[in-house]
Amino acid sequence: MIKSISERDADVLWHPYTQMKIAPLSIAIEKAEGAYLFDENGKKYIDAISSWWVNMHGHAHPEIANAISEQAHKLEQVIFAGFTHQPAVELAERLLPLLPKNQKKIFLSDNGSTAVEAALKMCIQFFANQGMQKTKIIAFKESYHGDTFGSMSVSARDVFTKPFRPLLFDVVFIDTPTASNANKVVAQFQKAVDEFKDEICAFIFEPLVLGSGGMLMYGAEVLNQLMSLAKQHQIFCIADEVMTGFGRTGKFFASEYLNIEPDIICLSKGITGGFLPLGATTTTKEIYDAFYSSDKYKMLFHGHSYTGNPLACAAAVASLNIWEKENTLEKIKQIELLNKNFVEKISKHPKVKNARFKGTIMALEINSDKGDYLSPIKEKVVPFYIENGVLLRPLGNTVYTLPPYCISEKDLNYIFEIIEQSLDFV
Ligand SMILES: Cc1ncc(COP(=O)(O)O)c(C=O)c1O
The missing domain is CATH 3.90.1150.10 (Aspartate Aminotransferase, domain 1)
Known part of the structure; x- marks a missing residue:
């Protein structure tokens, strides 16, 4: 049969x-x-x-399908170290003006978890490049940032990560904000800062909606307060917009609801209109400059075979075109x-x-x-x-x-x- x-x-x-x-x-x-x-x-x-x-x-949108097809006939893939291509450059040029103004550079990878990994490594190596060891990260208890070990480590200690718990690195978890616990969460953040003073390099969060944690929604005010505390203590704010990005929360990026600009933004999922895998970690000049050196040991030690895949970048550019047209x-x-x-x-x-x-x-x-x-x-x-x-x-x-x-x-x-x-x- x-x-x-x-x-x-x-x-x-x-x-x-x-x-x-x-x-x-x-x-x-x-x-x-x-x-x-x-x-x-x-x-x-x-x-x-x-x-x-x-x-x-929408699925199989002809404009994105055609953009991928045209690109595939021209250049399907090239190593992204030492080489570049028009779709990646165009995507970065088009994306930067849509992001908070402090975002100046875009590091490409190939999915949401890798966008988060790159963000975490940027923060840790930022300090390492200046001879400092700051490796602690603050995250919300119910967050989800991906399935690789770094992104799992900054995610909830729940059923998703249980079997791997012994291998996850220590993270300072604070309560997920709700309608009524803002003061408590801010106090927990302050306590973490007091306790670990010079060890914390980053605060990672899903802005306004925690996706896999159960579509938990919280207000911009408490996040502004937490980010303001982070800024006072040179803790980088990583907005994981892998899910919230590209309009899901009603604005192009959820970060637009905030008064404070994140230092790093992680993007993926909708970036290609949903056609091909692509990750992007966007960051400030301050962070980029900590790696910009004639010392090779200070380069960002991160990359993936399909980093900046031309087909994915072409799909992403086509998706941005549709945003405007439709x-x-x-x-x-x-x-x-x-x-x-x-x-x-x-x-x-x-x-x-x-x-x-x-x-x-x-x-x-x-x-x-x-x-x-x-x-x-x-x-x-x-x-x-x-x-x-x-x-x-x-x-x-x-x-x-x-x-x-x-x-x-x-x-x-x-x-x-x-x-x-x-x-x-x-
Ligand atoms: C907020 C957030 N970050 C990261 C990820 C991981 O993305 P990916 O599944 O592409 O690795 C997800 C996936 O659901 C997510 O919702």
Whole structure:
């Protein structure tokens, strides 16, 4: 008998964050267009989470597809040490004016975790280049910054990192800000500064929305206070905008909500419109200058084979073009409005806790406060979502939406309707 793609997949592939023994067969997607994915049997799914938060303007957008194709026929890849190319230069020239004004240089890599690794290494080596050892980092307790060892170390000590805990380096964790704990978090930050005085090199945070930690949302005020404290003690502020970047929170970068400019910004996911992997770590002249020397030992010791891949850079430039052409910020405002209406309505539901939104991101907890990532609620609701043609992947009992910006009002309201219906059987 001829096996389906899904069956052949199970014979040979191993999927991320998936318990292969009990998970249903992976759905084989054959093609995609706009906010829709189509499986091998022609069934349509609305991509309510932008395929792990990467897609921006819709799937298979012809302009990005053409830009990649044209670039592939010209130059597909070249070593990025000693060589450069037009797409990387154009991307950096286009991106810098969109970033906070203090950002002057861009270091490219190939995903979100590597963008974070490069940021951490910049901070540590900044001081090492001046003969100082400052290696401690402050992070929020529920943060997620990636799956490599450095990025895991600055992430929550939770189910994601448990098996690797003995190998993770020590980090000073402070509480994740909420609506009511600002004073406590600021005091914890101050305590860390007092305790470790000259050892702390960086404070890393997901600005305003902690993604994998459960779409936890907090205000700019407390972050301004923490960043101001950091600045007073020469602690570099790393804004991990891997998820929040490129419009997700309602502004182009979440850092635009802040009064203080981060020293480093990590970007990835949406940067290529969701077509190809690319990471970017952007930084200030001050940090760059600490490496700028005739002493070779002071160069930044970091790089990846696919650093600055021309196809990814060409996709990123095309995505920026679409931002302008398609009036993307207007679409974002529309999604924000629909989120607001839904949150107002669903907050009254007896099974819903803490419905909230920030820009294009909507989240709510089912039945109880935020639970474990492995909460069984997910297994109950996901088959219903799939059956009804909606791709949602709750974080534990936190159901969230983070759609591509091309999503129609009708489709987003349909997703909300399906979420509401799913509350009936949990
Ligand atoms: C805030 C944040 N930082 C870093 C990462 C890691 O990115 P990647 O999965 O591309 O390594 C993620 C991924 O979800 C993220 O949400």
